[in-house]
Amino acid sequence: AALKGGLRSQVSAALKEGRVTPTELCQRCLALIKSTKFLNAYITVAEETALKQARESEERYKRGQSLGILDGIPVAVKDNFNTAGIETTCASNMLKGYISPYNATVVQKLLDQGAVLLGKTNLDEFAMGSGSTDGVFGPVRNPWSYSKQYKEKSVPKSHSEDEDSNWVITGGSSGGSAAAVSSFTCFAALGSDTGGSTRNPAAHCGVVGLKPTYGLISRHGLIPLVNSMDVPGILTRCVDDAAVLLGSLAGHDPKDSTTIQDDFKPFELPNLTDVSKLSIGIPKEYHAPGLSSEILALWSKAADLFKNAGAKVVEVSLPHTRYSIVCYHVLCTAEVASNMARFDGLEYGHRSDKKESTESMYAATRREGFNDVVRGRILSGNYFLLKQNYEKYFVKALKVRRLIANDFVKVFRSGVDILLTPTTLSDAAPYMEFIQEDNRTRSAQDDILTQAANMAGLPAINVPTALSARGLPLGLQFIGRSFQEKQLLTVAKWFEKQVQFPVIQLEEVKRHDSSVFQHQKSASFS
Amino acid sequence: QKVSVEVLGHLEHLALVDFRDSEGVERLQKAIQFADQLHEVNTDGVEPMDSVLEDRWCLYLREDDVTEGNCTKELLENAREKVEEYFVAPPGNIPLPKLEEQDTFLQGS
Numbered sequence: 001a002a003l004k005g006g007l008r009s010q011v012s013a014a015l016k017e018g019r020v021t022p023t024e025l026c027q028r029c030l031a032l033i034k035s036t037k038f039l040n041a042y043i044t045v046a047e048e049t050a051l052k053q054a055r056e057s058e059e060r061y062k063r064g065q066s067l068g069i070l071d072g073i074p075v076a077v078k079d080n081f082n083t084a085g086i087e088t089t090c091a092s093n094m095l096k097g098y099i100s101p102y103n104a105t106v107v108q109k110l111l112d113q114g115a116v117l118l119g120k121t122n123l124d125e126f127a128m129g130s131g132s133t134d135g136v137f138g139p140v141r142n143p144w145s146y147s148k149q150y151k152e153k154s155v156p157k158s159h160s161e162d163e164d165s166n167w168v169i170t171g172g173s174s175g176g177s178a179a180a181v182s183s184f185t186c187f188a189a190l191g192s193d194t195g196g197s198t199r200n201p202a203a204h205c206g207v208v209g210l211k212p213t214y215g216l217i218s219r220h221g222l223i224p225l226v227n228s229m230d231v232p233g234i235l236t237r238c239v240d241d242a243a244v245l246l247g248s249l250a251g252h253d254p255k256d257s258t259t260i261q262d263d264f265k266p267f268e269l270p271n272l273t274d275v276s277k278l279s280i281g282i283p284k285e286y287h288a289p290g291l292s293s294e295i296l297a298l299w300s301k302a303a304d305l306f307k308n309a310g311a312k313v314v315e316v317s318l319p320h321t322r323y324s325i326v327c328y329h330v331l332c333t334a335e336v337a338s339n340m341a342r343f344d345g346l347e348y349g350h351r352s353d354k355k356e357s358t359e360s361m362y363a364a365t366r367r368e369g370f371n372d373v374v375r376g377r378i379l380s381g382n383y384f385l386l387k388q389n390y391e392k393y394f395v396k397a398l399k400v401r402r403l404i405a406n407d408f409v410k411v412f413r414s415g416v417d418i419l420l421t422p423t424t425l426s427d428a429a430p431y432m433e434f435i436q437e438d439n440r441t442r443s444a445q446d447d448i449l450t451q452a453a454n455m456a457g458l459p460a461i462n463v464p465t466a467l468s469a470r471g472l473p474l475g476l477q478f479i480g481r482s483f484q485e486k487q488l489l490t491v492a493k494w495f496e497k498q499v500q501f502p503v504i505q506l507e508e509v510k511r512h513d514s515s516v517f518q519h520q521k522s523a524s525f526s
Numbered sequence: 527q528k529v530s531v532e533v534l535g536h537l538e539h540l541a542l543v544d545f546r547d548s549e550g551v552e553r554l555q556k557a558i559q560f561a562d563q564l565h566e567v568n569t570d571g572v573e574p575m576d577s578v579l580e581d582r583w584c585l586y587l588r589e590d591d592v593t594e595g596n597c598t599k600e601l602l603e604n605a606r607e608k609v610e611e612y613f614v615a616p617p618g619n620i621p622l623p624k625l626e627e628q629d630t631f632l633q634g635s
Binding site for chain 1: 529533536537538540541542543544545546549550553554556557558560561563564565566567569572573574575576577578579582585586588597600601603604605606607613615616617618620621622
């Protein structure tokens, strides 16, 4: 039961009172990881170090000297964060076997507060993708594929077909982290978010996915994709837990000069009862082509929910929304071209056997180490950065970026507190369908609703809202003002309480060793 | 318009990554086509935005004090070829063969 509760309200109390010990929690999570191996959510499981951390936590609880809410809490970290002594691969051949010599700042902060690091989660190679299908360790499977809710809505297959050939994707690129939280193998997980990589899988896996304001949480140790947009993302099962994680991670880091210097004060979320002073903006451009009628209806229902509770709900316009994906495409590939230059085989990572010259060794190393997606982005980025193209594409994109950011400034200045939008265009696609289109096309389609928040550096959160007709999670997104995470999360928490998103009912999978989970049903929003 | 073979070869040299096949080149063509949509936007009088934090953050320089280091051993551990405290590279200053001399996909296009 402790596995299901909120960190502040239930798990922390249970640990303090000795109703459950950190070692028990850790062992249970490790066992669950083993029994859900078919999800492929984890690349590395750090069993020994996790148990050691759990034992140390237990000693602290016995002495009455626990470090805080996170002491003894099992967490997972996306495999693009450096973790000392533990392999960090970015799901790429380029970094297979690379053992980090240091901890990313966010990882260090978690460990300093007593969190138990269970392992590193799977992703798209170098966080490029929106499905968590393009890493060298294979795709991640959405736990909801194995839920009672999904199975009872599935068309019965013929006996000859493999029972789980219609499993659905997690979304990406932080799919492993989302799946890990969704399947109860950890209490919280770190992801990263550059174009929606935390919020997208959060929506598809029915968990809370928070993208903090750019500059709030340190990127030191997060292997960079786009330095001007990357942020560490937080994935949890409820909004309160996201606030706990945020409190333990935010703040200036001297090792990351892009973190703001202001003092950050961790906060507890109030239980909002009166929303009459709130102004919710509905950006009309987010009614994007391809948006499913289900999500459109859900979005509308959510707007009505706020209206009926007394909040002011207004339609707003962010006119440059349709250019954000194009702008992102140019800026992202340009920064990627630069960031991937460090992988040359000399100091770390894969190294080719070619010895004729330094350049030929570099070229062969990179040919062998990177997949098509990564190589494609490097080449595109280099094209846009050519002298003859620099003004036309790169600088032009920087100007468009300002227009996109200004759209948000104007809307927030007009009195709107929070924006409400869909997170994804539809529920999770079956893997077989998803791989019909190539990575770049998919990313361009799927990032449309999440990407602009990265462009403007704003905080945004996915809140699981209801189940689709296929029995899969649908989430909605709230976007807030810069550094106003408290307001954003307070509103998100109020919404979460209203919609009562159902708990996943994971079924026994006949091919594998899996235990049956029983839950009480809760009233759902749909 | 299509990207010339010279530019393609130049990109492979700059990026030290190859197109591998016609799909790779097609991918670039599509990426350029996609990016061309940017030119629909009127950006007259708009300054490029380098950072979303431009208003509130001054990139500062910290004091030139050594606060950490002495981790030669750890840093060398992940390198495949090393001698004492050196990373070992193959001979340098040898340019990659020109496009005409290469046995790459681009040669045939």
